[in-house]
Amino acid sequence: MQHDIPTQSFGPLGEPMADAIQKCVHCGFCLPVCPTYQVHGEEMDSPRGRIFLMKEVLEGNVELDEATPYIDKCLGCVGCITACPSGVGYGELITAFRATSEEKRERSVVDKTLRKFILETLPYPGRFRLAATAGRLAKPLKGVMPGRLGDMLDLLPKSLPPAQKLPEVFPAEGERRARVALLAGCAQQVLAPDINMATLRVLAKNGVEVVIPKSQSCCGALAAHTGAASQAKQFAKQNIKAFPPNVDAILTNAAGCGSGMHEYALWLRGEPEESAAAEFVKRVCDVSVFLEKLGLRETPSLSAPTKVAYHDACHLAHAQKVRSQPRALLRTIGNLDLVEIPSGDICCGSAGTYNIEQPETAGQLGHQKAQNIASVEPDAVATGNIGCMTQIETHLREVAFGKPIPVLHTMQILDRAYRGEAL
Amino acid sequence: MSAEQFFAELRRIYPADRLLTGRAQLAPYESDGLTSFRARPSGVVLPETQQEVIDTVKICHKYEVPFLARGSGTSLSGGSVPIEDGLVIALNRLKRIIRYDAEQRVAVVEPGVINTAVSERAAVDRLYYAPDPSSGPVCTIGGNVAFNSGGAHCLKYGMTSNHVLGMKVVLPDGTVEQLGSDSLEGSGPDLTGMFIGSEGLFGVALEITLRLLPKPEKYYTLQAAYDSLEKAGTAVAMVVASGLLPGAMEIMDRLSMDAADAAIGAGYPKDAKAVLIVELEGTSDEVEAEKPRLHKVIEESGAYIIEAARDDEHRLKIWKGRKSAFSAVGRLSPDFIVQDGVVPRTKLGHALKEIDKLSEQYGIRVANVFHAGDGNLHPLVMFDGRQPGGLEHAEELAGEIIRLCIRLGGSITGEHGVGLEKRAYIGEMYGEDDIEFMQQLRRSVDPLELANRGKKLPSAEAPALTSVGAHPLEKQGIISRE
Ligand SMILES: Cc1cc2nc3c(=O)[nH]c(=O)nc-3n(C[C@H](O)[C@H](O)[C@H](O)COP(=O)(O)OP(=O)(O)OC[C@H]3O[C@@H](n4cnc5c(N)ncnc54)[C@H](O)[C@@H]3O)c2cc1C
Ligand code: SF4
Numbered sequence A: 001m002q003h004d005i006p007t008q009s010f011g012p013l014g015e016p017m018a019d020a021i022q023k024c025v026h027c028g029f030c031l032p033v034c035p036t037y038q039v040h041g042e043e044m045d046s047p048r049g050r051i052f053l054m055k056e057v058l059e060g061n062v063e064l065d066e067a068t069p070y071i072d073k074c075l076g077c078v079g080c081i082t083a084c085p086s087g088v089g090y091g092e093l094i095t096a097f098r099a100t101s102e103e104k105r106e107r108s109v110v111d112k113t114l115r116k117f118i119l120e121t122l123p124y125p126g127r128f129r130l131a132a133t134a135g136r137l138a139k140p141l142k143g144v145m146p147g148r149l150g151d152m153l154d155l156l157p158k159s160l161p162p163a164q165k166l167p168e169v170f171p172a173e174g175e176r177r178a179r180v181a182l183l184a185g186c187a188q189q190v191l192a193p194d195i196n197m198a199t200l201r202v203l204a205k206n207g208v209e210v211v212i213p214k215s216q217s218c219c220g221a222l223a224a225h226t227g228a229a230s231q232a233k234q235f236a237k238q239n240i241k242a243f244p245p246n247v248d249a250i251l252t253n254a255a256g257c258g259s260g261m262h263e264y265a266l267w268l269r270g271e272p273e274e275s276a277a278a279e280f281v282k283r284v285c286d287v288s289v290f291l292e293k294l295g296l297r298e299t300p301s302l303s304a305p306t307k308v309a310y311h312d313a314c315h316l317a318h319a320q321k322v323r324s325q326p327r328a329l330l331r332t333i334g335n336l337d338l339v340e341i342p343s344g345d346i347c348c349g350s351a352g353t354y355n356i357e358q359p360e361t362a363g364q365l366g367h368q369k370a371q372n373i374a375s376v377e378p379d380a381v382a383t384g385n386i387g388c389m390t391q392i393e394t395h396l397r398e399v400a401f402g403k404p405i406p407v408l409h410t411m412q413i414l415d416r417a418y419r420g421e422a423l
Numbered sequence B: 001m002s003a004e005q006f007f008a009e010l011r012r013i014y015p016a017d018r019l020l021t022g023r024a025q026l027a028p029y030e031s032d033g034l035t036s037f038r039a040r041p042s043g044v045v046l047p048e049t050q051q052e053v054i055d056t057v058k059i060c061h062k063y064e065v066p067f068l069a070r071g072s073g074t075s076l077s078g079g080s081v082p083i084e085d086g087l088v089i090a091l092n093r094l095k096r097i098i099r100y101d102a103e104q105r106v107a108v109v110e111p112g113v114i115n116t117a118v119s120e121r122a123a124v125d126r127l128y129y130a131p132d133p134s135s136g137p138v139c140t141i142g143g144n145v146a147f148n149s150g151g152a153h154c155l156k157y158g159m160t161s162n163h164v165l166g167m168k169v170v171l172p173d174g175t176v177e178q179l180g181s182d183s184l185e186g187s188g189p190d191l192t193g194m195f196i197g198s199e200g201l202f203g204v205a206l207e208i209t210l211r212l213l214p215k216p217e218k219y220y221t222l223q224a225a226y227d228s229l230e231k232a233g234t235a236v237a238m239v240v241a242s243g244l245l246p247g248a249m250e251i252m253d254r255l256s257m258d259a260a261d262a263a264i265g266a267g268y269p270k271d272a273k274a275v276l277i278v279e280l281e282g283t284s285d286e287v288e289a290e291k292p293r294l295h296k297v298i299e300e301s302g303a304y305i306i307e308a309a310r311d312d313e314h315r316l317k318i319w320k321g322r323k324s325a326f327s328a329v330g331r332l333s334p335d336f337i338v339q340d341g342v343v344p345r346t347k348l349g350h351a352l353k354e355i356d357k358l359s360e361q362y363g364i365r366v367a368n369v370f371h372a373g374d375g376n377l378h379p380l381v382m383f384d385g386r387q388p389g390g391l392e393h394a395e396e397l398a399g400e401i402i403r404l405c406i407r408l409g410g411s412i413t414g415e416h417g418v419g420l421e422k423r424a425y426i427g428e429m430y431g432e433d434d435i436e437f438m439q440q441l442r443r444s445v446d447p448l449e450l451a452n453r454g455k456k457l458p459s460a461e462a463p464a465l466t467s468v469g470a471h472p473l474e475k476q477g478i479i480s481r482e
């Protein structure tokens, strides 16, 4: 598509934005995979429409504030990237657009407060824990809380697992085959510390030593995707320093964090750390990718026949193109029957803080996803992202009456299989 | 009567979130799959029921406001570009399959139903809806009807018009008519046929009765590589002359193979200048009997690699590559025009050679990907719109290609319609009398020219167009291009 974007005036992010827009041929192949287009059925809520809108804003034809409601509705699930034959870099476009437009946009007081609260809480496990506990206590107050704060309370679990301190090094069992570093994740540490423990045990079982650098920070994805560019940059810089060079890979076990870390070179475009970031990105991969490539040392088995539905987290499947590896790992587990979820490539509606910012769309998507999962009647759901896990659990409760369907991380399933347990 | 009153009446039907008038709401509706044309409507409505569509058309008629019915906006000829200051009726929320009858093999659908959704619904009964435009997962049945869309498999089964039995439509004055019926053998004039391919000039289709076919028992898909495009073109005529009628015959040239490869890793032979895809389909016995005959013809045509699809997955990959080719060319060039012309099948080889010459002469890259079986060419003329005169130069070449088609006894459009883009050539293809007759027909249904004004036929404010370069509508400030 032709454009007249004054690329220079948007700094180092001008070029990637213009590139993506130029590549879009307006063919609409991305429409059927876009969750918001499926829900709303209007052009502004489609990838093609958003690309056009961003172009108009960058060209100065449309006011930013007029366009933001539609840009904000984007989940960042990047299903559109997978669908696009023309190779439009939508992910770079939306991240860069959010980064360059944040300071220009006008937010309401409630909005600002909520945003500030999220950005200053979620990326810090200690603060998040405190807030989550307070929020849980505040649940009875839901009625008197303003709309979205009330909705937020719904998402908090009934009780929090005890806080866990992660070791700095987790040794390999038997002969050491590899040495990796792990990103611990923020919300995940608080909500489901077992995911990290399971990951460590599974890696150890396979002869992998894991270091967990103490000075690591939040991956920054949450900040980047809400347009808080400077906070995202700061986190990226800190992590580039924190992770040691002498490991075989830097692993993530939350899809959202993994895809965020893959964007470091984009976030740091034009900064002195840009080339270091590009190198760093090459070493980052999802734990499932690493393990599948390394090969399981021994194949585990569940104690009872179990039907498991695999849910593709958008930030694994679309953003990191990781689809086959977690499935391959699950398939090696004895007594496990892996099934696919209908319309599996459509987002579950979790997408970072989307739940909090666009509760209605998030709710509809979550409900649809739960129905699709229930339709294949699995005993459990496997996925690779904490955000999806909370969202799917919440909605499965409404859909699968009576029968609780546990939602587990792929590593948790492997871990239980290694211990010969059931799910 | 003013625009204010017009909108006040619309507001009685539509809540604010379904009557779009904001700048940011209208901008994404400004163009279709051909972004070089843009026009801004005064509003977009999102009806959710047929009655809302009917009432909207009535209001438009009352206030003499021109309107455009819009499906998924994948038209490649400017067909779904809004009418400046007119109303867009976006039909995407009318996507119910109203009736599905496996026994009678019909489906009655609303216009916003997506093409492939029909076959998905019918799959349980091993039925399907045959017309398969490459844009199938995106485009709507309403758009298919308006453009009489076709696809790779229309060689054997015909275009949309061969698969629509009847329709409920709202005419531009707001009256509702039932055209055709559930049966193929209708009585009286074929009014359904008149509506199909009319590019929305006769009103809005509200309900479409589609014919479903049993799925072929077996497919046999073969890819043949050639060292020249002309040879591949000639092979097509040879296959047909041999008495075989494959389900589909498609050709891709080097550039489109490169693009599709980059998009989906289709894996075409690296040094081939052209690849021909031929698909036999039918009962197992038929396909088995035709296989050796097909191989013989293809060998004789000078193919140097012949490869059959290994399994269903491989077959789907071959088709996915072919169907994503248009969009994938976006990887090779920032801008391109998808041309759509037809030549008699026997002249395919010749036409391709001429196009190659023109491409060289203009110094413009042209990718070729097309429904070879019907002689339906889709040259993709690449240009860089940011270069001064880039678009005009490319349009000139595209124009020459279309004139070549007319000269060879073909047509200016195979399936993408006339829309805005081809109006410049309709006067070259038809005589003045023919055009006048079409005009009369149109005005007898729509004297005010409200439905999709300015498309397909020359209209009052824009006389018959014979020139290329700046579009006459553009000169008059009716449309604008970037
Ligand atoms: C990548 C790509 C590949 C394509 N491949 C093919 C192909 O193989 N074969 C082919 O034939 N076409 C192809 N096309 C063109 C296009 O997809 C078809 O013309 C399609 O039928 C348009 O459908 P739509 O829903 O997008 O309609 P739109 O573009 O929204 O509208 C097209 C026309 O239909 C009219 N219309 C829409 N709905 C109605 C209705 N309910 N009643 C009356 N008029 C209506 C509009 O007014 C407009 O004039 C391709 C397009 C793209 C982008
Ligand atoms: S599929 Fe790609 S090129 Fe086509 S409209 Fe969507 S983003 Fe643009």
Ligand code: SF4
Pocket (backbone or CB within 6 Å): A033, A034, A035, A036, A037, A046, A047, A050, A073, A074, A075, A076, A077, A078, A079, A080, A081, A090
């Ligand atoms: S990222 Fe997801 S929600 Fe956003 S435009 Fe792409 S497909 Fe739609």
